[in-house]
Amino acid sequence: xxxxxxxxxxxxxxxxxxxxxxxxxxxxxxxxxxxxxxxxxxxxxxxxxxxxxxxxxxxxxxxxxxxxxxxxxxxxxxxxxxxxxxxxxxxxxxxxxxxxxxxxxxxxxxxxxxxxxxxxxxxxxxxxxxxxxxxxxxxxxxxxxxxxxxxxxxxxxxxxxxxxxxxxxxxxxxxxxxxxxxxxxxxxxxxxxxxxxxxxxxxxxxxxxxxxxxxxxxxxxxxxxxxxxxxxxxxxxxxxxxx
Numbered sequence: 001x002x003x004x005x006x007x008x009x010x011x012x013x014x015x016x017x018x019x020x021x022x023x024x025x026x027x028x029x030x031x032x033x034x035x036x037x038x039x040x041x042x043x044x045x046x047x048x049x050x051x052x053x054x055x056x057x058x059x060x061x062x063x064x065x066x067x068x069x070x071x072x073x074x075x076x077x078x079x080x081x082x083x084x085x086x087x088x089x090x091x092x093x094x095x096x097x098x099x100x101x102x103x104x105x106x107x108x109x110x111x112x113x114x115x116x117x118x119x120x121x122x123x124x125x126x127x128x129x130x131x132x133x134x135x136x137x138x139x140x141x142x143x144x145x146x147x148x149x150x151x152x153x154x155x156x157x158x159x160x161x162x163x164x165x166x167x168x169x170x171x172x173x174x175x176x177x178x179x180x181x182x183x184x185x186x187x188x189x190x191x192x193x194x195x196x197x198x199x200x201x202x203x204x205x206x207x208x209x210x211x212x213x214x215x216x217x218x219x220x221x222x223x224x225x226x227x228x229x230x231x232x233x234x235x236x237x238x239x240x241x242x243x
Contacts, residue, residue: 148194
């Protein structure tokens with residue numbers, strides 16, 4: 001009997017190991033088509049500083065940043081929206097870039113223009129690899145973006161979630177609404193990922209959410225997402241592209 005139990009344990013362990021190997025191989029084979037890196041500077045206005053201080057700073061920032069050399073960076077100043085009102089005491093700067101040196105260029109420009117006398121920003125910048133599932137909306141003016149910081153549950157990753165993501169995109173494409181989707185993840189741990197939706201306005205986001213929540217397919221997709229991942233509450237921002 002002990003011998004039989006021993007062989008049963010070995011078979012179970014081998015089966016688990018094989019499943020784990022299959023998941024690892026699947027994860028290696030199916031990856032996002034990364035097109036850029038994505039970094040956020042989280043900032044807080046110093047006392048007695050206002051949105052006007054930032055508005056006055058931005059033209060000088062863009063001019064000085066461009067002088068540091070040819071670049072393909074995109075830079076957005078984004079401000080949280082609370083109860084349909086834009087809050088400016090805390091804000092973020094979103095940097096889409098190709099090289100890690102882009103972060104140094106931003107910090108150098110901040111230092112040269114004494115931006116830290118206007119706002120206090122973090123210097124430990126986590127960088128994720130990113131791609132657009134649906135092209136982000138033009139941002140000549142302001143765009144509303146929704147940011148979700150998420151993580152895959154145990155034994156799940158981008159490879160296992162890809163079919164669900166494809167369903168999300170296919171469903172959204174059926175709607176007569178403009179929605180952009182950006183996906184970014186940490187290529188080192190394969191656990192954390194960031195999902196960004198973009199909309200033309202706060203009203204268009206509201207309309208989209210109502211449409212999605214009333215859709216049977218939308219509810220089914222939402223259930224599939226919850227089976228494989230968990231996200232912190234979404235944060236809504238007004239985003240302004242400056243470069």
